[in-house]
Amino acid sequence: MSETEIREPIQKRSIETKDKIIKAGFDLICHDGYYNTNTSKIAKKAGVSTGIVYQYFKDKRDIFLSGLNKYADDIFYPMFNIPNINFTKDNLANIFKNMIQKYISNHKLSAIAHEEITAMTHSDKDVASHFHKKEMEMTNKISNILINNNFNTPNIKEKVHIVMGLIDNLCHEIVYHKHKELDYNIMTDLVIDEIVHILTIKD
Amino acid sequence: MSETEIREPIQKRSIETKDKIIKAGFDLICHDGYYNTNTSKIAKKAGVSTGIVYQYFKDKRDIFLSGLNKYADDIFYPMFNIPNINFTKDNLANIFKNMIQKYISNHKLSAIAHEEITAMTHSDKDVASHFHKKEMEMTNKISNILINNNFNTPNIKEKVHIVMGLIDNLCHEIVYHKHKELDYNIMTDLVIDEIVHILTIKD
């Protein structure tokens, strides 16, 4: 109604304040869920007043979206954020094994955030499209790395996408589910076998 | 203190009412999300008053949990709910292809519900354990079918679990994401190849 102007911070202090809010809000939402996080908690955690929040953000959702923008790369497939990976036939399995271990040893936050974001996917078109885009970006990025390392193969994007899913499922299972009937060491080896298989088949 | 008694329906009419509420509530929650569904919407969709809802259910969550109980089998891997599957080496790929197509052609409800349930997994211990248990049940069920069809292989449960994840990801991707850059026919074939591969390797 009153169309409160959203301020784009210029001064350093303002920028810091905005960042603090994004971090506080995103952390809380990823931890407790979107609906269990209220603006007052966010403001408190950020060390600011509730009022100021609405000078930097349109609404609560806007905070979350900003966090998504800012931190998504750390959350989605952070294991691929390694510069200068050198894939060879010999180290392919090892590289993926390391990635998986790295992902798992990462703090749980990522996993929870991932779920929360997934959950918002169908209730919020913007979240969905953001998520969507990031996923494809990552697929492309990895495909390119592979190509640059002479791992070109037909339908590489489809394959990489499947691989990403395999890793994601595995890590999620290990971090979260803990089905006692399953042996996660064996499962990890099986997944790596699959990854190697799919990336090396010639059709 | 006030301890409103939850009624266990006796008359046929009231059993129908309870069922209508479960169906309406579960449908809405799966469609719009838990927090975007309120009791008044549920009552309206079920064609009853808000009051009656609380004679059959402790709270909104209870409705959802009941729905989970009642419909979970239709939602989690409904493609495996086929009696008398006969796996042979020759039809293995075909059977899975049919399953995937069946899953996809299934109403979207499943997929959305799946997400919502996944989302509630970390905020609600009961949902989590329910989900968790169902998943393992299904893993066991499929493992057994395979064993009965002479597809025994070491670590079959781990393998089946990976297969289920592959199918789930694929179907979800197709139903939901629709990345234009990906060719889903190819992706489906690739996934089936993987499934066959993982289920037939001898270690």
Place this chain on the structure above:
Amino acid sequence: MSETEIREPIQKRSIETKDKIIKAGFDLICHDGYYNTNTSKIAKKAGVSTGIVYQYFKDKRDIFLSGLNKYADDIFYPMFNIPNINFTKDNLANIFKNMIQKYISNHKLSAIAHEEITAMTHSDKDVASHFHKKEMEMTNKISNILINNNFNTPNIKEKVHIVMGLIDNLCHEIVYHKHKELDYNIMTDLVIDEIVHILTIKD
């Protein structure tokens, strides 16, 4: 609106049902308070359905009022409900001592009911006037007994009323409050002294 006819029971069974409801309702209300007692509890305790309640009573308040009518004599100054009291100068103190002990040894229900009724006095004109009337009836009754026993004295009604208050306060204090700093034996003796004093002064 629809002016559901309130039935005046004729058959013996009906009368019994009505009485059961009155008893159940009045007991519960006296125990838990008017607002903490709901009709469903009353029906359940009376062993009838909720629907039937409204064939015998206009509303919840009507049940309470009926109970008041029926049981008030047992609640208000039940110690005076002794037939053929013989007051003499010598046994005056003893009689009151007995009354007090009787009152106290009476089940607590009376005290709670008394409070609840007192509480409703100012929110419900009918309860108030009922209570009011009963109190005066009792004052008159006791005054008459005293007069018949040659304890006439000027302003006897005022005196009796004060005496009733003294007894009521004392009993209530003993049954309820349990101020540890006060010695209730001494207090009882003091109150009896006062009663004797007020009833025997000659002005």
Place this chain on the structure above:
Amino acid sequence: MSETEIREPIQKRSIETKDKIIKAGFDLICHDGYYNTNTSKIAKKAGVSTGIVYQYFKDKRDIFLSGLNKYADDIFYPMFNIPNINFTKDNLANIFKNMIQKYISNHKLSAIAHEEITAMTHSDKDVASHFHKKEMEMTNKISNILINNNFNTPNIKEKVHIVMGLIDNLCHEIVYHKHKELDYNIMTDLVIDEIVHILTIKD
């Protein structure tokens, strides 16, 4: 779970708001009863929104308890809140007569509040203990005043407590009941006689 934080007011404005709510809530509850007073009425009477109520108070009961804390001294035996009372044998009767008249001429609020509080005594442990404590405090205070004025007598606390009851009953009767058959001037004199009697007997 959601644990709405109760704010302790800092700014002058908010202290005023909190006080307004306490006053409005306590007045209404004392007038109309706890269950006939809803938060919306309280907010309206206080001239604030319903939301703000829950920033200062946990719930409706909390408002009432706060009022109790704040206004109890004005309600329980306000006639004793006179500093520097000088009791002598000659003015004893007069002092109490004045107190009674003062109590009665006091606004009715006290009487109604007193009843409501009494009523809540058995349904709410906190109210009960508060009420309870105040009563004993007052008993002690008056006992001490009497002792300091050389009106020491055995079992003074028990006597004072009886006196307080006599006054309370009398005032309540006059303010509230208005039994037409009783002459309140005479009754007042009789009560004062009793008070003098009980406070001057030597055992």
Place this chain on the structure above:
DNA sequence: TATGAATGAGTCTTCATTCAT
């Protein structure tokens, strides 16, 4: 007569958002 299923207005409470300072 009786049952118990159903109604829906009413209540408490929360929280994103705005406003006065």
Place this chain on the structure above:
DNA sequence: AATGAATGAAGACTCATTCAT
């Protein structure tokens, strides 16, 4: 730029009462 007090719409849940059987 910032504070935190205030708003009020919306939601979960209760319960006296009525209705279909």
